[in-house]
Amino acid sequence: MIIAPSLLAADIGKLAAEVKRVNRSGADWLHLDVMDGHFVPNLSLGPDVVRALRPLCKLFFDVHLMCSKPEVLLEPFARAGADQITVHVELGSRVTPLLWKIRSLGCKVGLAINPPTTASHLEPFLRQVDLLLLMTVNPGFGGQSFIHEMLTKIQQVRAWRDAKRLSYRIEVDGGVNFETAADCAHAGADTFVSGTALFGRRNLAAAVQRMRRLVTAGAARVAARRAHVAR
Ligand code: DX5
Ligand code: ZN
Numbered sequence: 001m002i003i004a005p006s007l008l009a010a011d012i013g014k015l016a017a018e019v020k021r022v023n024r025s026g027a028d029w030l031h032l033d034v035m036d037g038h039f040v041p042n043l044s045l046g047p048d049v050v051r052a053l054r055p056l057c058k059l060f061f062d063v064h065l066m067c068s069k070p071e072v073l074l075e076p077f078a079r080a081g082a083d084q085i086t087v088h089v090e091l092g093s094r095v096t097p098l099l100w101k102i103r104s105l106g107c108k109v110g111l112a113i114n115p116p117t118t119a120s121h122l123e124p125f126l127r128q129v130d131l132l133l134l135m136t137v138n139p140g141f142g143g144q145s146f147i148h149e150m151l152t153k154i155q156q157v158r159a160w161r162d163a164k165r166l167s168y169r170i171e172v173d174g175g176v177n178f179e180t181a182a183d184c185a186h187a188g189a190d191t192f193v194s195g196t197a198l199f200g201r202r203n204l205a206a207a208v209q210r211m212r213r214l215v216t217a218g219a220a221r222v223a224a225r226r227a228h229v230a231r
Contacts, residue, residue, distance in 0.1 A: 086110025158188025
């Protein structure tokens with residue numbers, strides 16, 4: 001189980017201090033949302049910000065590109081210290097070369113999908129990715145409500161992973177709080193991006209620990225259900 005606080009919800013006026021806070025919180029990854037004002041109606045951060053934050057934090061940098069032209073950004077983000085770069089399946093025929101490029105830069109490869117896009121669009125890429133990122137809100141802004149219909153998408157990509165014996169991570173992003181994280185774990189997710197629910201707490205370490213406990217319990221319920229079905 002991976003807990004990945006999303007920097008979008010941090011106090012931007014104190015970015016360095018916030019990143020240090022995540023570093024000692026017990027979280028596994030730092031999720032960095034990159035928005036271009038075109039693919040989504042908002043702007044966030046660029047490679048220079050990632051480069052400046054890199055020495056402050058030993059966590060895995062999980063860079064989520066919500067951008068129309070990720071081609072021009074892959075190398076700058078890899079050089080700035082990204083450990084994984086995720087692009088969106090909505091980019092269509094450009095996805096395959098993008099995934100190859102990310103791999104060639106030495107980063108882990110992620111593929112994201114927006115809520116209105118059907119899961120079948122992911123199927124051709126399952127063997128090429130380390131992670132599938134399922135958006136559980138429409139991307140662009142933190143603090144939105146989780147879209148419950150996305151639970152079936154989680155179940156679908158988990159069923160593919162089990163049936164095809166693949167090992168990609170299943171990450172959920174958007175509206176993930178203490179309640180919805182457990183539902184996502186129960187549906188088969190194993191990687192949890194959470195902004196508002198974690199950064200809103202004064203004690204980030206306690207919040208991370210609480211979310212970890214809840215998702216571990218959710219996953220245990222899945223394992224118990226499987227064992228029951230197998231009997
Ligand atoms: C939304 C971003 C998310 C966002 C999640 O476009 O991709 O990573 O930061 O924030 P919360 O947890 O507040 O929904
Ligand atoms: Zn994100």
